[in-house]
Amino acid sequence: MDKFMQAAIAEAKLGLSEGGIPIGSVIVHKGKIIGRGHNRRIQSGSPTLHGEMDALENAGRQSAATYRESVLYTTLSPCSMCSGAILLYGIPKVIVGENSTFLGEEELLAARGVEVEVVHNQQCIELMQNFISSSPELWNEDIGE
Amino acid sequence: MDKFMQAAIAEAKLGLSEGGIPIGSVIVHKGKIIGRGHNRRIQSGSPTLHGEMDALENAGRQSAATYRESVLYTTLSPCSMCSGAILLYGIPKVIVGENSTFLGEEELLAARGVEVEVVHNQQCIELMQNFISSSPELWNEDIGE
Numbered sequence: 001m002d003k004f005m006q007a008a009i010a011e012a013k014l015g016l017s018e019g020g021i022p023i024g025s026v027i028v029h030k031g032k033i034i035g036r037g038h039n040r041r042i043q044s045g046s047p048t049l050h051g052e053m054d055a056l057e058n059a060g061r062q063s064a065a066t067y068r069e070s071v072l073y074t075t076l077s078p079c080s081m082c083s084g085a086i087l088l089y090g091i092p093k094v095i096v097g098e099n100s101t102f103l104g105e106e107e108l109l110a111a112r113g114v115e116v117e118v119v120h121n122q123q124c125i126e127l128m129q130n131f132i133s134s135s136p137e138l139w140n141e142d143i144g145e
Numbered sequence: 146m147d148k149f150m151q152a153a154i155a156e157a158k159l160g161l162s163e164g165g166i167p168i169g170s171v172i173v174h175k176g177k178i179i180g181r182g183h184n185r186r187i188q189s190g191s192p193t194l195h196g197e198m199d200a201l202e203n204a205g206r207q208s209a210a211t212y213r214e215s216v217l218y219t220t221l222s223p224c225s226m227c228s229g230a231i232l233l234y235g236i237p238k239v240i241v242g243e244n245s246t247f248l249g250e251e252e253l254l255a256a257r258g259v260e261v262e263v264v265h266n267q268q269c270i271e272l273m274q275n276f277i278s279s280s281p282e283l284w285n286e287d288i289g290e
Contacts, residue, residue, distance in 0.1 A: 041206065048193065048202045048230065057193045061186065064289050084229025084250070085193065089289040105229070108253075144209050144234040 004028050005097060005119060008073040011038040011051065012127055018043050021135075021142055022127040025051040025074040027059050027091075029066055035059025041142055050142070051075065052082035056089070067091050075124040077104035079143060087112055097124030101132060102143065149173050150242060150264060153218040156183040156196065157272055163188050166280075166287055167272040168196040170219040172204050172236075174211055180204025186287055195287070196220065197227035201234070212236050220269040222249035224288060232257055242269030246277060247288065 004026055011024025015038035027035040037054025040046045049057065052074050062070075067089035072078075077099035078086065086094060086109060093115040099106065106116045132139045149171055156169025160183035172180040182199025185191045194202065197219050207215075212234035222244035223231065231239060231254060238260040244251065251261045277284045 045205055046202060047204070047206055047234070048198050053193050057191060059192070060190055061192055061286065064285070067289060080229040080232040081226065082229070084225040084227070084232075087225040087229075089192070141206065141209070144212060 001121070002073075002095070002119070004033065004071070004073045005075075005095060005121060007033060007036060008051075008075050008097065009121070009123055009127075011036055011055075012075045012124070015039050015043070015051070016127065016131070021138060022131050023051040023074070023076045025055040025072065027055050027070050027072050029062075029070045034062070034066070034070070039142070042138065048081070050079065050082050052078055053085060056085055062089075064090065071095060073097075075121070076128060077102055077106055077118070078109070079104045080108075083109050086114060093117070095119060097121040098128070100125055101128040146266070147218075147240070147264070149178065149216070149218045150220075150240060150266060152178060152181060153196075153220050153242065154266070154268055154272075156181055156200075157220045157269070160184050160188070160196070161272065161276070166283060167276050168219070168221045170196040170200040170217065172200050172215050172217050174207075174215045179207065179211070179215070184287065187283065193226070195224065195227050197223055198230060201230055207234075209235065216240060218242075220266070221273060222247055222251055222263070223254070224249045225253075228254050231259060238262070240264060242266045243273070245270055246273040 012022040016022035021039040040049035075097035083105035161167040166184040185194035220242035228250035
C-alpha cells in the first residue's frame with residue numbers, strides 16, 4: 001500500500017486508541033508529509049477538527065504555492081467542510097481511503113477541478129464499519145445528523 | 146443594527162486589536178449566542194480558524210437539532226471552507242455583513258437551501274478594506290491566493 005495512505009491509517013488508528021473517531025489524514029508536499037492529523041471530536045470536544053482539518057491545522061500556515069503542489073490523503077471521503085477547505089487552499093489532488101461507509105463531496109471537488117482517487121482500502125472500511133456500528137450516535141454527530 | 150451582527154463586528158474588532166485579520170462571527174440559537182469567534186490565522190498560526198470556524202469551535206459539540214435551529218452571523222461572505230461547515234451542520238440561515246471585498250460561496254449555500262442575507266454593513270466593509278490595503282499578503286494567504 002501507498003506509504004502515505006498507510007500514514008493516514010496510522011493516524012486513524014491513533015485516534016481510535018484515544019477513544020476517538022477513526023479517521024486520519026496526511027498532507028504531502030513533494031513527497032514529504034507536511035501535516036498529519038486525525039478526528040478530534042471526542043478527544044478535544046472539537047466540531048471542526050475532522051481528520052483532514054487537523055492535518056491542515058498541524059501543517060500550519062503554508063503558502064498558496066505549497067498547497068497547490070500538495071496531495072491530501074484521507075481515510076474517508078471528505079465531508080463538505082473538509083472539501084471546502086481543500087477548495088479554499090486549491091489542493092489539486094485527494095486520495096480517499098474509502099467512500100462506502102460515507103460519501104462526501106467528491107462530486108463537488110471533481111466539478112471544481114480537484115482530482116479525486118478512491119482506493120477502496122479494506123482497513124479504512126473496517127475501521128469505519130466497526131466504529132459506526134459500536135457508536136452510531138457519535139458518528140451521526142460528526143456528520144451533523 | 147441587529148445586536149448579533151454587532152457582536153460579530155465586536156469579534157472582528159477584537160481580532161484586529163490582537164493583530165489579526167478582522168473577521169468575526171457568532172452563532173445564535175433561539176435568540177442566544179452559543180458560540181462566538183474571530184479569525185485566528187495570525188494569533189494562533191491557524192489556517193483553519195476563520196471567524197466562522199472559530200465560532201463553531203467555541204460553541205463546542207452541539208446536536209444536529211441545535212444547528213438546524215441556528216443562525217450564523219459573519220462579518221464577511223463565507224469562504225468555501227466555512228460554507229462547507231455550514232452545510233455539514235445544516236445551519237439554515239446565514240447573515241453576512243458584507244460581500245463586496247470578498248465573495249464566498251453564497252451561491253452554493255443558496256443552491257443547497259441555505260437562506261443567505263447580505264446586510265452590506267459599512268463597518269464590515271471598512272474593516273476589510275483597511276486590512277486588505279495594509280496587509281494584502283496576509284489577506285491573500287487567508288484565502289489561499
